[in-house]
Amino acid sequence: MKTVFKNLRYIDVKEERVIEDGLIIIEDGRIEYAGDAEKGQGADGEIIDLEGMTLLPGLVDGHIHSLFDASSDPFGSLAEDSASLITIKAVSFMEETVRNGIVAVRDMGGLDYLEFGLKESIDNGLIAGPEMQLAGKLITMTGGHGHFIGREVDSPAEARKAAREQLKAGVDFIKIMATGGVMTEGVEPGAPQLTEEEMAAAIAEAHKAGRKTASHAKGTDGIENAIRAGIDSIEHGVFLDDEAIELMLENEVYLVPTLAAVHCIVEEGVEAGIPEFAVKKSEAVMESHIRSFQMAREAGVKIAMGTDAGTPLNIHGNNLYEIELMVEYGMEPLEAIRAATVTGAEMLELDDKLGTLESGKAAHFVVIDGKPDQDIRDIYNVKQVYKDGRQVR
Incomplete structure (x- = not known):
């Protein structure tokens, strides 16, 4: 009918x-x-x-973590909660996400593949939620950003094997950590981590299998390493410069800025229970993050909406805050909506139906x-x- x-x-x-x-x-x-x-x-x-x-x-969020509970310390929750509790929480997170208009997401790293059952339950109509694309275990250097939920590697050969393991597990794309980050204590957000050669090995495996790749990349050197290695999207892009932007344009690399992630940490602060190290690092990078987003937009880089939902007080279901921030920092309203629809669907290669x-x-x-x-x-x-x-x- x-x-x-x-x-x-x-x-x-x-x-x-x-x-x-x-x-x-x-x-x-x-x-x-x-x-x-x-x-x-x-x-x-x-x-x-x-x-x-x-x-x-329907909107597309190109960067979430379905198993992160958006508490003041999501990694602490992952370490303390049982697998069943983590999964049940994630069911409610995905229901709230789709209820607020997000019909497709990229999950940028979960825990021991628990998110695979979440995706299957949505696909089979057992629960409500957006269409999900999964990265499985993110690939990082030993002790690197996100190492507690990722697959640690220390050579091109190990990176290649790690990518093959994720492909065997059934991932939709491969996520690689090019730099440090805010939420891992003891690492510097702007510092390079995986080398260009290590990333190139993992990316080659993904591309051979017809899968896209994404890189957590905040510092300039790490961003450029990832692009030269063949990456398809840069996540965060906090310290972009003219050379990095030119490389993105030449190689048609997407930027997923995730402005909301840093904003939520800075706005709520240690008073809300967010670890002090994460607050200090977020405060240090926030100005550069905004400026990089503005530079990329002005240069014509393809920008797709992504929230990093699940990070501290960056609540699942409040994904639309990212769109508001994109407008606050320079986009026209229709331009930001396009980033969350047309561009997001293209990045996920779902533009034939979304x-x-x-x-x-x-x-x-x-x-x-x-x-x-x-x-x-x-x-x-x-x-x-x-x-x-x-x-x-």
């Missing part, structure tokens, strides 16, 4: 325009028509009047009470979310 959604504002994110009198027709979980109401008149089926609300495609509302694509969309194309804060006013034509909110 067809369902006709009428009397709506339709955001055409591909063309970055708004159709004020729009109409959407869906059938069997897919879009039959999306566009001007006049051209779509006469369709049969159940009629749903959206009363002038705004409709945009990212835009077009005939034949999956009926994933969000109904907003307001005009986020004019005031981005309206994007929080989520009234309905549809995934595969079924209402999840």
Whole structure:
């Protein structure tokens, strides 16, 4: 049976325009028509009047950690909680994520592959949640950033084997740690970690298997090492310079800035129980992080929305905060929405079914009470979310 959604504002994110009198027709979980109401008149089926609300495609978050609980010390929780508790928490996190309009995510590293059962449960309809792409165990140097949940390596040969192990486990992409980070005590966020040769070995294995790659990369040298090694996306990109940006443009590398991660740590601070070392490091990098995002945008780097949800007080379900921050630091509202739809879907290679509302694509969309194309804060006013034509909110 067809369902006709009428009397709506339709955001055409591909063309970055708004159709004020729009109409959407869906059938069997897919879009039959999306566009001007006049051209779509006469369709049969159940009629749903959206009363002038705004409709945009389901959103894509290119960087989350589904098993991290967004407490003041998520790594502490992972160490203390049982596997069953970690998983049950993650079920609620993914339900809240999709209820707020995020229909697809990249999980950038879990714990002992527990997230694989989460993805399978969503795919089989046992629980509600976004479509998930998984990295499995992140690949890091011995003692490097995230070593307590990752696969430690110390040579190109070991990096190659680690990538093969993740591919054998069934990952969707490979994540590599090019630099230190905020949440690992005793490492410097800007310092290079895995070498270019080590990363190149892992990346080659991923690409041979038809998988994409992503690199946690904050410092300039590590960013450039990762790009020269063949990486597909840079996560965070805190200390970009002109050379790094030029390399990203030449190699068509995506940037996933994750502005919310540092913001939440700095805003809440040690008073909220966040480890002091993480707060101090976040305060030290925040200004450079914002400036790098602005430089990349001005240069035309492909930017996809990603939140790092699950990190300290960066709550699952509050993913839309990243979009607000992207606008606060220079993007136009439609530009930020595009980063969370079209660009995100392209980065995940899901643009054949996500990212835009077009005939034949999956009926994933969000109904907003307001005009986020004019005031981005309206994007929080989520009234309905549809995934595969079924209402999840």
